[in-house]
Amino acid sequence: MTLPEISTPALVVDKPAFDHNVATMSARRPGAALRPHVKAFKSTDLAQLLADAGHLDFCCATVREMEGMALAGLGHDLLLANEVVDPVRLRRLGTLAETGTARVTVAVDSEETVRAAAAAGIKEVLIDVYVGLPRCGCPPDDAPRLADLARTLGMHVRGVMGYEGHLVHVADRDERTARVATDVAPLAVAHAAVGGDVISGAGTGTFDVNTVVTEVQAGSYTLMDGEYGELSDLPFRPALRVVTTVISVNRAGGWAVLDGGIKALGMDQGNPICAVGDVLYCSDEHTVVCPPPDAPLAVGERVALAPRHIDPTVAKHPLMIVIDATGAVVDEWRVDLRGWRIDDERHR
Amino acid sequence: MTLPEISTPALVVDKPAFDHNVATMSARRPGAALRPHVKAFKSTDLAQLLADAGHLDFCCATVREMEGMALAGLGHDLLLANEVVDPVRLRRLGTLAETGTARVTVAVDSEETVRAAAAAGIKEVLIDVYVGLPRCGCPPDDAPRLADLARTLGMHVRGVMGYEGHLVHVADRDERTARVATDVAPLAVAHAAVGGDVISGAGTGTFDVNTVVTEVQAGSYTLMDGEYGELSDLPFRPALRVVTTVISVNRAGGWAVLDGGIKALGMDQGNPICAVGDVLYCSDEHTVVCPPPDAPLAVGERVALAPRHIDPTVAKHPLMIVIDATGAVVDEWRVDLRGWRIDDERHR
Incomplete structure (x- = not known):
């Protein structure tokens, strides 16, 4: 996924992967x-x-x-x-x-x-x-x-x-x-x-x-969970990431702090998956990762996190940002069915 | 907490406990x-x-x-x-x-x-x-x-x-x-x-x-985490519950299903605490509990869950329902500062 230049944390959908998933499922079912x-x-x-x-x-x-x-x-x-x-x-x-x-x-x-x-x-x-x-x-x-x-x-x-x-x-x-x-x-x-x-x-x-x-x-096939990624026979591709920004780096300690955490990620299946560093832990608005010593992160860099469980992750965001293969934003999808009260809209 | 007659799942604040917490902290700080x-x-x-x-x-x-x-x-x-x-x-x-x-x-x-x-x-x-x-x-x-x-x-x-x-x-x-x-x-x-x-x-x-x-x-003192409840020296009282309804009972299996789960509860510190049954697990919209054999639950009953971590729990709800000691609803507080995009209101 090529990361877009957007404010973070943000829920980002890889449109080519989403399209593949929808087409693959529609052919089969x-x-x-x-x-x-x-x-x-x-x-x-x-x-x-x-x-x-x-x-x-x-x-x-x-x-x-x-x-x-x-x-x-x-x-x-x-x-x-x-x-x-x-x-x-x-x-x-x-x-x-x-x-x-x-x-x-x-x-x-x-x-x-x-x-x-x-x-x-x-x-x-x-x-x-x-x-x-x-x-x-x-x-x-x-x-x-x-x-x-x-x-x-x-x-x-x-x-x-x-x-x-x-x-x-x-x-x-x-x-x-x-x-x-x-x-x-x-x-x-x-x-x-x-x-x-x-x-x-x-x-x-x-x-x-x-x-x-x-x-x-089925619903998860559209965006795919990190958890489902472990079922290697499934023909669907990961299409959802939480994109974050590095906001702090501790060189002596070897960690970097990302600006998305528990409030941006479904945590019931554990920490998100990060390609550029091991996840140390998540707190409300932060994920702390330890990049390899030869590939440190810098303040301002974008880092994508793959949530383990998409359903509760999506439910934490008001919007999905949809990008193409180049990272350009091509659409926005409202997450408009959150909450339980029929009259929740009144309170927003 | 006396449970109110409201649609569920709902975030419910015990106003006397909240008032105690605010007064206690204000006296000290x-x-x-x-x-x-x-x-x-x-x-x-x-x-x-x-x-x-x-x-x-x-x-x-x-x-x-x-x-x-x-x-x-x-x-x-x-x-x-x-x-x-x-x-x-x-x-x-x-x-x-x-x-x-x-x-x-x-x-x-x-x-x-x-x-x-x-x-x-x-x-x-x-x-x-x-x-x-x-x-x-x-x-x-x-x-x-x-x-x-x-x-x-x-x-x-x-x-x-x-x-x-x-x-x-x-x-x-x-x-x-x-x-x-x-x-x-x-x-x-x-x-x-x-x-x-x-x-x-x-x-x-x-x-x-x-x-x-x-x-x-400090912020958690107002409503109090389940986790903070383990610090016995703190003078604050639990003031927040997620109130649910029993929607299904399996008598042979000995479990009951509540209508609030991962999407209504902060899960990063583990399952919520339930006074009337052991929590078996939570899924998106359900918590499955095993009540004692001599105190079964019935479909339609209200059950309160104490979240382990209030911050991400509150962030999953648009509203807090405020009740008095009798369980009567005395106020509603909007959870109006969720999300990250300055223009999130536009999308709601």
Whole structure:
């Protein structure tokens, strides 16, 4: 990546790498075979490019993302791939559907979530099934009961979903393939019992080894995590960096200080990756790196950091700066789907 | 903390605990003996309450925080306690000073940062001195040379600063006191050589054991970190929680899923603390907890999480909800100083 001359810290997208990722995925999972996951990038500007590539259906992790997508005209078919019991927020989704602003489907995995959806006027659901990740999802054999309850309450059951998040980072492709086959098998069984057209699931790490799903819920493939970079069989390229500036150098100590830290980087998977020095640690607004003695850094130099986990990294920035292969800025994409309050815009 | 009936995840401030913290600190470090650090809370609404308590001088970690404070009428005496070489951003600070919008002082620790400040029309600086934290700060014996350079370039040197961030979490008070005395001693020596009225430094963990500084740069004391909670001698109370809702329960597995995760919590110091279950892990929008078998959680219940590190936690939210002892919402404080681009507001 050729670094742009911009104020730092800044989230920078390598457009050629992004374009490669989008084209590669679209060739393998065209159109509705992919339901891009908005949580990875939280940007309607980026989502529009995926729609332009033929993917009109999206999934979201928050009501905020759902509503933002709908209001941006990207509401062709929106799935809230998460459980929600908040009646006010669910009702807003119900209204989006009733007004024709969006097709709205929500995931449910319990009597409580089914009843909350029905009470809010939600008309379409997927039964969320546990496939081994200790998080949401009903026991597979409970799916038919929840589907029946949903139908009794007047809702259309479009099918099932299940997310094998515990397997998306398994480094060895053969092991990943085998474990996905085993763990996702109950999703097919649940689908046979529930019915419907949709089996939704998988992620960037399992997009081509999960043979059960009718649609893949991948989002990270667009920009790529540092973590996913360790899956050498994936055909996607790293497209996102946090570009920083060296603001201080301690020659005796052998370290340099960059002007981006914890508040600019997702830290849950550990320190970012830096090509020009070992990362010593990150603090709120700083990353301290130790360059090799024969390649010191100077105050004012630009340094790119590769975040380990893009989703929370993107969520810390209001904007992505898009550059071409020469480092020239060619676009800006707003990160406009952050936060959770429907009325967050009012406070900005 | 009595949990409020609000949409989740939400950043919630316990006002009685906050008031206790502010009053306790103001009694020990009244007025200008405290320079509250805005980076901890990024909110001009909260800062105004500190000004009301007599603290009119503030320090900031970003130009964005500086400009936001100035434009909110809180520009009595603003210190950028961080190095910046960006000419555009520095020039904006110079303009704030020239227009009388704020008194502006910036930290410098190198020839480059001194020259960048002078070129941008900055009129006042502190020499930032290394006191043991591997980050910014010049070698103590280089401080007089940088001060001379600053004066030669027409700037007023108000004194020195140095931050013993490597010691603020030392659990044992006696050890903390002894190590601060040793490591901060060079700051006093540098000050004697540099001159000026100001010796700025310390933090919440060392606010009453650092006897060198004339002003304490503490911010976390207002809301208190989970990490600082392990310093039993500190007289401050935890005042910040991320309130979540249980959205899924797996009875066979023994876990419950909360609707706040990595995107709502600072994760650099590890998982949040939960009183009603052990935290298994956090993902983007979820925290999975294992409650004791005899005290299970139910879908719809509210659960409070105590973040380990408040600064990056606050920076993930647009708003703090302020509650009284009964859990009633009594105020909302905007987190209006997030991001780095001066023109971020344009993109929101």
